[in-house]
Amino acid sequence: xxxxxxxxxxxxxxxxxxxxxxxxxxxxQIEKGQTLGIVGESGSGKSQTVLAxxxxxxxxxxxxxxxxxxxxxxLSISNQEIRRLRGNKISMIFQDPMTxxxxxxxxxxxxxxxxxxxxxxxxNDAIKTVLNCMxxxxxxxxxxxxxxxxxxxxxxxxxxxxxxxxxxxxxxxxIADEPTxxxxxxxxxxxxALLEDLKKYLNMAIILITHDMGVIASSCDTVIVMYGxxxxxxxxxxxxxxxxxxxxxxxxLASIPSGLQKELYVIxxxxxxxxxxxxxxxxxxxxxxxxxxxxxxxxxxxxxNNNPDHIKxxxxxx
Amino acid sequence: xxxxxxxxxxxxxxxxLLNNKLALFSFIFLITIIFLIIFAPYIxxxxxxxxxxGAMLQSPSFNDGHYFGTDLLGRDIFARTLFGGRISLMVGIxxxxxxxxxxxxxxxxxxxxxxxxxHFMMRIVDILYALPFMFFVILxxxxxxRNILLIFLAIGATNWLDLARIVRGQTLSLxxxxxxxxxxxxxxxxxxxxxxxxIPNLLGIVVIYVTLTIPATILAESILxxxxxxxxxxxxxWGVLVNEGAQNIQGAWWTLVFPAVFLSTTLMCLNFIGDGLxxxxxxxxx
Numbered sequence: 001x002x003x004x005x006x007x008x009x010x011x012x013x014x015x016x017x018x019x020x021x022x023x024x025x026x027x028x029q030i031e032k033g034q035t036l037g038i039v040g041e042s043g044s045g046k047s048q049t050v051l052a053x054x055x056x057x058x059x060x061x062x063x064x065x066x067x068x069x070x071x072x073x074x075l076s077i078s079n080q081e082i083r084r085l086r087g088n089k090i091s092m093i094f095q096d097p098m099t100x101x102x103x104x105x106x107x108x109x110x111x112x113x114x115x116x117x118x119x120x121x122x123x124n125d126a127i128k129t130v131l132n133c134m135x136x137x138x139x140x141x142x143x144x145x146x147x148x149x150x151x152x153x154x155x156x157x158x159x160x161x162x163x164x165x166x167x168x169x170x171x172x173x174x175i176a177d178e179p180t181x182x183x184x185x186x187x188x189x190x191x192x193a194l195l196e197d198l199k200k201y202l203n204m205a206i207i208l209i210t211h212d213m214g215v216i217a218s219s220c221d222t223v224i225v226m227y228g229x230x231x232x233x234x235x236x237x238x239x240x241x242x243x244x245x246x247x248x249x250x251x252x253l254a255s256i257p258s259g260l261q262k263e264l265y266v267i268x269x270x271x272x273x274x275x276x277x278x279x280x281x282x283x284x285x286x287x288x289x290x291x292x293x294x295x296x297x298x299x300x301x302x303x304x305n306n307n308p309d310h311i312k313x314x315x316x317x318x
Numbered sequence: 319x320x321x322x323x324x325x326x327x328x329x330x331x332x333x334x335l336l337n338n339k340l341a342l343f344s345f346i347f348l349i350t351i352i353f354l355i356i357f358a359p360y361i362x363x364x365x366x367x368x369x370x371x372g373a374m375l376q377s378p379s380f381n382d383g384h385y386f387g388t389d390l391l392g393r394d395i396f397a398r399t400l401f402g403g404r405i406s407l408m409v410g411i412x413x414x415x416x417x418x419x420x421x422x423x424x425x426x427x428x429x430x431x432x433x434x435x436x437h438f439m440m441r442i443v444d445i446l447y448a449l450p451f452m453f454f455v456i457l458x459x460x461x462x463x464r465n466i467l468l469i470f471l472a473i474g475a476t477n478w479l480d481l482a483r484i485v486r487g488q489t490l491s492l493x494x495x496x497x498x499x500x501x502x503x504x505x506x507x508x509x510x511x512x513x514x515x516x517i518p519n520l521l522g523i524v525v526i527y528v529t530l531t532i533p534a535t536i537l538a539e540s541i542l543x544x545x546x547x548x549x550x551x552x553x554x555x556w557g558v559l560v561n562e563g564a565q566n567i568q569g570a571w572w573t574l575v576f577p578a579v580f581l582s583t584t585l586m587c588l589n590f591i592g593d594g595l596x597x598x599x600x601x602x603x604x
Contacts, residue, residue, distance in 0.1 A: 102514075114505070
């Protein structure tokens with residue numbers, strides 16, 4: 001039984017310019033202890049998908065479809081019920097640790113707040129839990145640092161605090177929305193390794209959103225490639241990296257700097273306007289193998305080589 | 319656990335404030351004035367409301383204890399200045415406190431909840447803004463008579479409007495900050511977010527506003543008293559004293575000069591402190 005099942009998720013935003021379709025039919029299952037990676041360029045709907053799970057979408061969002069967790073639809077439960085899940089069973093780490101902590105409140109108080117939101121425990125016990133958690137995410141000298149303010153921590157340390165905050169209540173699902181984008185490369189590696197350790201330790205599922213194919217390769221079980229609000233290809237890490245068939249996935253992989261190429265590969269063209277998405281494949285304009293049929297007919301997600309775990313949405317690629 | 323603490327933004331600000339000589343000097347000066355006012359009965363030789371027909375409009379002299387001279391009714395100006403300061407500062411502090419409490423609560427709720435409630439609450443503020451202050455005070459005195467409490471009420475009730483607007487504007491920009499979304503993502507309710515995250519971030523602005531509002535309310539009280547709408551005899555305030563002094567300026571300059579010096583020095587000190595705090599609390603100044 002999957003931890004979370006997302007069925008036909010469609011997210012639209014009412015704006016002054018018209019209806020913007022951010023996510024256009026997203027299906028996925030996340031199992032316990034599994035890491036799901038979502039890649040795709042900016043505006044492909046990755047972040048909106050996970051924000052929908054947390055029910056943190058902007059007020060002008062219209063959602064259809066459902067997100068099933070524990071036999072209830074997260075999109076239709078009451079505000080109070082979703083608040084009980086947030087930070088407790090489902091946690092989230094944001095992209096920029098510099099701006100996600102309140103500059104006027106000590107990190108100890110901010111961590112305590114999360115715990116006391118959900119657990120009915122004495123303050124002393126809560127402080128002990130917070131200190132333990134800070135040790136777990138390897139913040140040295142936790143006892144001293146608990147009384148410090150966010151500006152006294154480095155970027156990597158702040159991201160550790162964000163992780164500690166997300167893990168305090170031992171969630172079943174951790175959503176990491178580009179957790180390493182704002183950090184430098186060595187710190188990135190440390191944070192990813194830390195997430196890996198904690199995942200095993202807590203047996204939780206992780207949804208990892210990133211632009212970084214290296215991060216995907218090193219830490220994910222399943223990968224979803226998104227483009228124009230749709231899933232283009234989905235499969236195990238090996239499927240995506242070694243046997244990818246979709247032209248967009250191939251383009252993405254070709255754009256990774258390897259040190260051998262003289263010039264970096266670039267997928268030509270621009271992503272489609274989300275204001276009026278084409279009827280057919282959103283990648284049609286930029287695709288190097290498209291046929292006329294693609295323009296008006298959206299391909300279904302079909303298995304590649306009869307492998308039900310590796311699916312792609314393309315009429316042409318085999 | 320509390321024996322080792324980090325340097326907070328407040329501590330940083332405090333240090334920077336201490337480095338601002340003008341603000342520091344103003345602060346010490348203000349404290350001195352407040353001490354004089356609090357311990358007035360032990361310092362002055364005469365009660366503030368005791369008329370002495372043998373000593374009308376006496377010029378300042380150290381020999382008989384009328385350090386600042388006496389007024390038309392033979393009352394000691396020194397005593398009256400200190401006692402007048404009690405009313406003036408009390409109006410300044412109490413009215414400001416009232417306006418701060420109402421202003422923060424009102425503004426942060428309007429800004430954070432937003433939407434229709436925000437529109438509704440802000441239109442109420444607009445309507446109250448349109449009501450002329452003097453008209454409001456005259457109306458109150460006509461209905462309820464002259465009463466010092468009415469002055470608090472009138473000044474407090476008009477001053478919170480400014481703060482509510484400032485706080486609302488700040489809240490609007492704060493609520494889109496990522497740490498507010500992060501707080502939501504950890505399951506905090508709207509109320510908790512307002513008092514745990516929004517209000518601490520507003521305090522810098524509010525502190526500055528307070529130091530600028532206290533002089534404004536003292537001035538407002540002075541104007542009201544000057545017009546005869548303020549405190550009643552024999553109670554007095556700096557505004558009343560300046561008014562009386564202005565009438566006796568020919569021949570008895572001391573009845574005007576001493577209260578006026580106290581009033582303007584206090585206002586200047588508060589303005590300098592306000593300026594200093596504004597610089598000290600600005601994180602970009604780091």
